[in-house]
Every structure is written in C-alpha cells, then in structure tokens.
Amino acid sequence: MLQCKDVTDETSNFIEGDLPLSKRIALFLHLVLCRCCRNYVQQFRQTINTVAVTQPQEMDTTDRQALARKLHAMCDKTNHGDS
C-alpha cells in the first residue's frame, strides 16, 4: 500500500501518465481513500496550469528591440552579399 509521501513523490509521473500500471493502480486506490492526497494532486494540477498561464520568464536585461534591429541589419547585409 502506498503512503502519502509516495503519492507526493510520484505526483508528476502520475499526472504525466508515466507510471507503470501496477503503481498507477496503487496510487489511484490511495487517492480513493485519502482526501488530503486527492486535494494535493488537484493542487499540483492547478500549479502546472498556473505556470502555463503566468509564463514566468528568465531574469534578462537584454534590449530585445536592439537585438532585433541588429539581426535585421545583419540579414540585410547577408541579402546584399555584403558580409
């Protein structure tokens, strides 16, 4: 019988469908009996969804407009056989 700690450790694999069948069934049975773990798996799904929505970004100081201009200028040169 799986313990709550096992469920916590395997939540990602469970959600991704990456568990072998026997473990998947054991985890499913645990979820039927344990409200806390059911809520935890639900919270974990919400976490994944919220990351997809909020799209946190890398810390970055690059001036992206300037980079785009630089690449554009380079492309112009390449197109005109100037490089």
Added chain:
Amino acid sequence: MIKNLIDGDTFAFEHVVAEYHNLMLSVARAIVGDSIADEVVQEAWIAAIKALPKFEGRSSLKTWLVQIVSNGAKSRVRRENRYSSLDDGWQAVPSDKFDHTGHRIDNVAQWETATPEALLSNTQLQKVIEQAFLSLPAMQRATMTMVDMEGYKVDEVCNILDISSSNARVLLHRARVTVHDAIERYQDN
C-alpha cells in the same frame, strides 16, 4: 514567418526575438550556466540569421532555434571543459508534512484562488509564482519552461539538455514542487 525574415520585415525580427529569446536563454543557462549564457544566445541568433536562407522548414522555427542554441552551448561546454551540476544551488526543503510512516499529518485543503481565471486578476500571486520560478536552479527552470510553458515532451527535453529521461522527470517534479509550495504558503497566509 521565415519568408518575412528573409525579406527583411522589421516586425518579423521583433516578433521572433520577443517570442523565442527567453526560451533560448533558458536552454543556454541550463547547459553552460549563467555567466556566458547571454553570449551563447547572441552567437546562436547570429548563426541562425546566417543560416536562415538554408532553413528547409523540416522542423518549426522554434525547434530549429532551440537546436542551434543547444548545440552551441554543448560545444562551448566541451571546448571549455565546463561542468554544470544538474541541480546547482538546489536544496530539498525538509518535509514536516509526514509522520515516520509516510502518512500526511497536515490537512490539505482545496485551493480557491489558483485557477487561471483568478490569476489574471491576482498580481500578488503572479509575483509569488515568478519569484519561486526564479529561485529554481537553471536546469529546473529550463525543464519547467520547456514542458509546462512550451509544451515539449520530456524526451525532447532530454535531447536538448543532454540529460537522461529520469533526470528530466526529477528536475520537472522538483520545479513543480517548489512552485506548488510557494502557492501553498500564499494560500495559507
């Protein structure tokens, strides 16, 4: 989009940089570390622009750019004999949520305010998630970015970052646990 780039459409360059720079930076940081990642990404952009006329469209532009930055970063690692640990700077938070038999001793309740709809109006929670994300080691950030934000499969992440499938799964899970725990603390306050 490729044709627009080759034709020199200014908007296309701005769009492509805005769309893919963050992902490329994330991949580079995971492979070579923070200190030279910017340089590696700049080199990757330049290599991509030079190779643009030869781009055959067998993969998406995103896949192609990520492949260029990944290859550039890996060759930099080989050339400079660099080594970056999978979980640089990461420490597991000791869990006080289970008893000695592995049973939960805390009460896990349902969340009310972490739905995507609620998030759109909750800037404080967005900040909590951003801070948790930025606190992750580069490998975890890159894995989470690729799988949870960009829709990559774990196997694709393994090829891009040159890590095993089990490592990728562990990194992804740890990243999610950290963000989950940050949201949980916010919910509890």
